[in-house]
Amino acid sequence: xxxxxxxxxxxxxxxxxxxxxxxxxxxxxxxxxxxxxxxxxxxxxxxxxxxxxxxxxxxxxxxxxxxxxxxxxxxxxxxxxxxxxxxxxxxxxxxxxxxxxxxxxxxxxxxx
Amino acid sequence: xxxxxxxxxxxxxxxxxxxxxxxxxxxxxxxxxxxxxxxxxxxxxxxxxxxxxxxxxxxxxxxxxxxxxxxxxxxxxxxxxxxxxxxxxxxxxxxxxxxxxxxxxxxxxxxxxx
Numbered sequence: 001x002x003x004x005x006x007x008x009x010x011x012x013x014x015x016x017x018x019x020x021x022x023x024x025x026x027x028x029x030x031x032x033x034x035x036x037x038x039x040x041x042x043x044x045x046x047x048x049x050x051x052x053x054x055x056x057x058x059x060x061x062x063x064x065x066x067x068x069x070x071x072x073x074x075x076x077x078x079x080x081x082x083x084x085x086x087x088x089x090x091x092x093x094x095x096x097x098x099x100x101x102x103x104x105x106x107x108x109x110x111x112x
Numbered sequence: 113x114x115x116x117x118x119x120x121x122x123x124x125x126x127x128x129x130x131x132x133x134x135x136x137x138x139x140x141x142x143x144x145x146x147x148x149x150x151x152x153x154x155x156x157x158x159x160x161x162x163x164x165x166x167x168x169x170x171x172x173x174x175x176x177x178x179x180x181x182x183x184x185x186x187x188x189x190x191x192x193x194x195x196x197x198x199x200x201x202x203x204x205x206x207x208x209x210x211x212x213x214x215x216x217x218x219x220x221x222x223x224x225x226x
Contacts, residue, residue, distance in 0.1 A: 034214060043202065043217040044155070089155060099145060099168040100215060102155040 002027040004092050006103030013080050014111050021106045023090035024072040030092040033073045034100075035064060039086045047088075048075070080110045114139065116205050116218035124224045130191040133221045137184050137205030143167075144186040145215060146178060149200040158201075161186050190223075198225045 003026040013019050023033075031052035036044035050057045050064045050073065057064050061080075066073040077084055090103040117136045125131050137144050145168075146158040157170040161180035178188040184205075190197055200222050204215035 036217075043219050046214050046216070049214060099157050099160050099170070101157070102147075104154045 002030055002092055002094070002101040004090060004101050004103040006090055006106055008106060009104065010107045010109070012109045012111060015080060015082060017080055019075075019077045019080050019084070019108055019110075021075045021088055021090070021108070022072060023074070023092075023103050024070075025092040025101075026071065027092070027094065028068075028071060029094050032093045033064070033066060034091050034093075035075050036089045036091070036102075037086045038089065038105075044089060077108075080108075082110050082112055084108060085110045116203060116216055118201075118203055118218040118221050120221060121219065122222050122224075124226065125193050126226050127193055127195060129193050130189065131193060131223060132187055132189045133201055133203075133223075135186045135188075135203035135205075135218055137186070137203075138216055141205035141207050141216075142184055143206045143213075143215075144180055144184065145204045145206075146186070146188050147202045147204065148172070149202055149220070150198075155202070158188065193225045195225050198223060 006023045034049035035047050037047045038044040048059050048062050048064050050066050061078045063076040087105045087107050089105050091100045093100045119134045143162045145160040148156045158172055159178050160168040164180045175191045180186045200220045202217050202220045204217045206213045206215045
């Protein structure tokens with residue numbers, strides 16, 4: 001089955017700097033890759049997603065890139081702010097009723 | 113649209129008891145998935161229901177079971193509770209007409225087993 005690895009497990013950046021979190025997946029048939037942000041005590045919330053027919057997607061300060069050949073995808077956050085501090089999860093999924101497999105999460109701390 | 117709701121939000125049980133958790137998906141969503149979240153294990157998939165049928169199942173013992181009703185509401189049951197079952201249980205719903213769609217999470221039920 002699918003296996004998703006995520007690095008780093010913790011990441012500290014200065015406010016205003018960029019943060020990059022990388023995930024790798026094992027099943028080349030996976031074709032949908034969402035990213036979730038979970039603040040302390042709250043539910044995971046989708047922040048951006050990408051499908052396998054797209055190499056990059058951007059939404060304001062957040063972007064995701066996908067390299068299908070290497071089977072990895074990355075989350076890029078620019079101009080980080082203290083409110084970006086949270087745990088970020090990547091996930092991979094096949095179509096047609098296959099379940100999501102989540103990475104173990106990255107705890108991002110944005111230092112003022 | 114109203115978001116995914118879960119009840120109860122908090123629950124305290126003792127070992128050996130059983131518990132039932134409920135999840136109401138976003139209106140129109142037909143797929144409901146359940147996850148167990150613990151500090152050490154992250155988000156682990158329990159099972160997914162679609163149109164009242166269990167479509168996928170994770171690697172959890174048979175003490176964990178679920179079902180989905182015709183209105184897409186779902187319940188999960190854990191029998192013979194163990195201390196290690198203490199966790200945040202999250203459900204997520206999606207439309208899932210064919211191509212994989214985004215999952216939206218509920219607030220979770222925090223279960224503490226004493």
